[in-house]
Amino acid sequence: MSVASRGSGGSARPSALRADHRWRPYRFPSALTVSLRVWPDRAASAADYGFRLPISRRADDVEHCTWQIEGMASNTEKYLLSNGTDDRVSLFHDGRVKVWSPSHLWEIVESGRHNALGQSVRIAVGRTLQVKGPTAAREKLHFTASTDSALGDAEAATIAGDNGTFVVFHHDGSVTVGNDGRDIEETVNTGREGLAGTESGRGGSVMVFFAGTYRPRTIRSSDYQVNIPENRRRGRGQHPDEHEIREGKIGRPRRPVS
Incomplete structure (x- = not known):
């Protein structure tokens, strides 16, 4: 250029x-x-x-x-995880974690300290969208958990990163995101329901940011382990037609995008 x-x-x-x-x-x-x-x-x-x-x-x-x-890390630099439904979790190489779905919104139902150094947040399935986003032509999955709704909120599978970040899929469709050595800096729970723009962006998502750079020496036991280099700046973009759901939010409220 x-x-x-x-x-x-x-x-x-x-x-x-x-x-x-x-x-x-x-x-x-x-x-x-x-x-x-x-x-x-x-x-x-x-x-x-x-x-x-x-x-x-x-x-x-x-x-x-x-x-x-x-610049910021590309959105293609990630691990893509699934619980066997249309819901997805993106573990970005820059340290962000995004829980998202084309068919429903999300609710933050629980958050707190799970050990002396780390915090986690549990994210549950929320309201179903009247107009769903597309489910075809998805990116290749790195890991798919097997879930059984009859087992309720029991843990179905754990994915652990070498930076201390972990994701737990529960049988009831909820997802726990945490880090064993860092506090949660912010959660951003958004919904995109309008018909304006392309349909590919419709759905709900929760982005989780962690504070600090501490990487624990011992990585928790897991069903799938990944390397998260965190070698680029973390993006914090938000689409103009997204609305933020602030119930259960961690961190400062954001200004609406005009």
Whole structure:
């Protein structure tokens, strides 16, 4: 991506990043190198071009400046888990955990400290959506738990990460997400029910963020173990047509997306 600027005064905004000739924030991929051509009578900085992500300067030859932009982890960098239904759990490489479904919302029914260092939250099936999202053409699953509703809330399977994060599928469809060495920083429980936009985004989801970087030496016993490198920034995006369900929320309430 090459951007040209001919200003000598205030901030310049790159026309190459304008989707409809109006300035708007640009969502970068996981990593991007941007070359900027500037006039030698002015000093250029990343802020002049509207970049709002962490940036490290790589080269400077007066007329050409190149920055390496460190973006968020791609949503494809994850482990995808299932309990045998349309519900899914995404264990992202950046440390986030997302419990989601195309057919219903979720309820946070229990949270607290399960050991001296860690916290967990239990997420149960909520209201069924009138218009469900699609269930076909799903991504490949890394692990599928076998559940039996007759066994109630008993544990069906445990998935453990080497960063202390774990996911427990229960036979009643609920999911427990926790970390054996960290507190929960925030939960974001959202629903997307409207007919605006594409149907692929409809459904309910709960994103769980953990605080800190502590990684326990001993990983809990599990049915499936994964490696979570946490080598990129964690995303916190939210679709404009999502509404947040604040009952049971952990962390500060978020401002509505306009």
